[in-house]
Amino acid sequence: MSETATAQLDGDALVVDAVPIGPPADQPIELSVGRGVIVEVARLAALEIPDVLQVARRGPPWRAALAGPPISVKVRKEGVEVELRIIARPGADLVHAGRQVREAVGRAVERLLGLQVRSVTVLVDGVGQ
Secondary structure, eight states: OOTTOOOEEETTEEEEEOSOSSSOOSSOOOEEEEHHHHHHHHHHHHHTSTTEEEESOOSOHHHHHHHOOSEEEEEETTEEEEEEEEEEOTTOOHHHHHHHHHHHHHHHHHHHHOOOEEEEEEEEEEEOO
């Protein structure tokens, strides 16, 4: 997160920056980022990595439905915690792919949303066909 931005919890959204840059406005402007936006940014960033086939849980759809979504986001005062499960492409270097996903997701959330990332956990849940 930039040095001028501060994050505050506001229900299901996170207030990123309540102080606009530029000429003063009549009303204060706030940028709120919901968890769904953080999840989508993380998903798209992970899919940019060539060794990632899907951001998903492996197995039949009913099992994945019971286990929960492949991406979970926790918003804390200290920063955002992201955990995501990927299906790698066959022949992929899984360690390298996991590192690339972790770095890409962390950079994307910080750069695009202005949030501080506390942790990104990548779980390789399977290898696709």
